[in-house]
Amino acid sequence: MSVMVPSTTPAQITPGRQALDSTLHQLGQAADHLGLGDGLRTMLSTPRRSLTVSVPVRREDGRMDIVQGYRVQHNVSRGPAKGGLRFHPGTDIHEVTALAMWMTWKCALADIPYGGAKGGVAVDPLTLDSRELERLTRRYVNEILPMMGPDNDIPAPDVGTDEQTMAWIMDAYSSKAGHTLPSKPVPPGGSPGQAGATSRGVQIAALAALGRSPDGVTVAVQGFGKVGALTAQYLADAGCKVVAVSDASGGVYAPAGLDLAGLRAWVAESGHVLGYRHADALGRDELFELNVDVLVPAALESAITEANAPHVRARLVVEAANGPTTPEADEILTANGTTVVPDILANAGGVIVSYLEWVQIMQAASWSEEQAEQRMRHLMESTYAEVAALAARRGLTLRQAAHVIAVGRVAEAHQTRALCS
Numbered sequence: 001m002s003v004m005v006p007s008t009t010p011a012q013i014t015p016g017r018q019a020l021d022s023t024l025h026q027l028g029q030a031a032d033h034l035g036l037g038d039g040l041r042t043m044l045s046t047p048r049r050s051l052t053v054s055v056p057v058r059r060e061d062g063r064m065d066i067v068q069g070y071r072v073q074h075n076v077s078r079g080p081a082k083g084g085l086r087f088h089p090g091t092d093i094h095e096v097t098a099l100a101m102w103m104t105w106k107c108a109l110a111d112i113p114y115g116g117a118k119g120g121v122a123v124d125p126l127t128l129d130s131r132e133l134e135r136l137t138r139r140y141v142n143e144i145l146p147m148m149g150p151d152n153d154i155p156a157p158d159v160g161t162d163e164q165t166m167a168w169i170m171d172a173y174s175s176k177a178g179h180t181l182p183s184k185p186v187p188p189g190g191s192p193g194q195a196g197a198t199s200r201g202v203q204i205a206a207l208a209a210l211g212r213s214p215d216g217v218t219v220a221v222q223g224f225g226k227v228g229a230l231t232a233q234y235l236a237d238a239g240c241k242v243v244a245v246s247d248a249s250g251g252v253y254a255p256a257g258l259d260l261a262g263l264r265a266w267v268a269e270s271g272h273v274l275g276y277r278h279a280d281a282l283g284r285d286e287l288f289e290l291n292v293d294v295l296v297p298a299a300l301e302s303a304i305t306e307a308n309a310p311h312v313r314a315r316l317v318v319e320a321a322n323g324p325t326t327p328e329a330d331e332i333l334t335a336n337g338t339t340v341v342p343d344i345l346a347n348a349g350g351v352i353v354s355y356l357e358w359v360q361i362m363q364a365a366s367w368s369e370e371q372a373e374q375r376m377r378h379l380m381e382s383t384y385a386e387v388a389a390l391a392a393r394r395g396l397t398l399r400q401a402a403h404v405i406a407v408g409r410v411a412e413a414h415q416t417r418a419l420c421s
């Protein structure tokens with residue numbers, strides 16, 4: 001039996017710890033602005049429930065590996081905990097806590113009745129075949145079962161997981177609960193699903209922030225996974241010219257605009273963007289320095305740092321990823337006149353559509369995809385307008401304004417329920 005645990009020494013700041021520091025910094029700024037007392041600050045900076053589990057995975061060759069898994073419910077004062085599940089070798093309890101906290105603010109900002117949660121398993125899903133992945137997923141559900149359920153904590157896809165993972169989770173949960181949880185079946189060949197809704201929301205936020213015709217606006221997208229690939233496509237559909245994308249292997253660049261369908265076909269065949277014949281190769285991080293109008297980080301946290309922020313030439317950064325900009329980079333971008341549409345606003349389309357699906361399930365109702373998308377669009381646009389108005393009125397960045405609204409709502413829920421003063 002081998003144990004796969006991330007190796008960190010006390011002196012190392014893991015990417016997860018860096019992400020958590022960013023969330024706490026953002027919370028601190030909002031709490032200062034709102035004049036929150038120490039009790040509320042402590043309450044809001046501490047997760048309500050946090051579970052670390054060791055998950056055995058039986059490999060096809062008979063070996064047994066143990067991987068670390070996490071589920072963190074940051075806050076449940078406004079409703080059941082909600083948030084995705086990530087399979088990534090670098091994930092740790094700090095990263096999952098940060099991601100859960102961002103979920104709390106995202107749901108509060110969109111004013112949907114959920115708290116915030118996130119899950120993670122420290123594994124590279126590409127090293128497992130589909131039977132091993134299924135066993136891992138079911139065993140993880142087993143371990144975190146007491147925290148789950150439609151009234152407690154509802155998962156969704158994130159990095160390294162997809163609609164198939166969600167179907168295994170639903171089935172594993174249902175067989176333990178003794179009844180089938182109603183949910184939408186996964187169509188053969190998959191569907192744009194959750195990530196498609198996230199990308200649609202990113203498109204809506206980007207167009208709102210642009211405030212001008214998207215025709216010919218140049219875009220670079222970091223990350224060509226579920227969210228990044230569809231965001232690129234939706235922005236191109238709106239008239240933008242997507243000139244560069246990257247994944248963990250590197251980047252590709254075509255000044256006249258990438259053929260995104262061709263690139264997706266190449267990625268499906270080869271597993272990565274590098275090597276695509278109809279574009280120039282880029283170093284993975286060169287993408288941040290391109291002379292484009294819009295930069296969309298759609299990969300992992302802390303992609304834009306104080307090291308590369310001074311070289312960002314885009315006037316608009318739209319955060320499809322969670323936590324892609326460190327606080328130091330944020331200050332540099334703002335000082336340089338770049339507008340940043342923050343994650344909790346830009347990528348809220350996914351959780352909004354999750355919420356709309358939950359409402360349909362609760363009411364045993366069925367809306368068309370167009371109806372659900374219309375409602376999501378309306379909520380994205382009205383939330384964007386509310387954030388932009390507060391930012392203009394108080395001289396805040398969009399991120400600061402979004403956090404002031406979101407943290408204010410969660411704080412109010414605590415005060416109303418007399419949980420804290």
Ligand SMILES: NC(=O)C1=CN([C@@H]2O[C@H](COP(=O)(O)OP(=O)(O)OC[C@H]3O[C@@H](n4cnc5c(N)ncnc54)[C@H](OP(=O)(O)O)[C@@H]3O)[C@@H](O)[C@H]2O)C=CC1
Nearest residue numbers: 158159160194195223224225226227247248299321322350
């Ligand atoms: N899925 C969803 O519904 C939602 C996701 N998000 C956020 O969006 C982001 C992306 O999620 P998702 O698309 O689901 O994840 P995926 O696992 O589908 O895709 C992640 C992408 O990021 C790339 N990537 C990883 N590291 C780097 C790097 N250093 N440089 C460039 N690219 C890199 C991956 O490349 P490679 O394949 O080569 O590893 C892959 O293309 C995350 O921050 C997630 O939390 C937010 C809301 C909802």
Ligand SMILES: O=C(O)CCC(=O)C(=O)O
Nearest residue numbers: 082083084156350351354
């Ligand atoms: O749909 C959801 O529940 C949450 C999606 C998610 O994990 C996110 O927005 O980061």
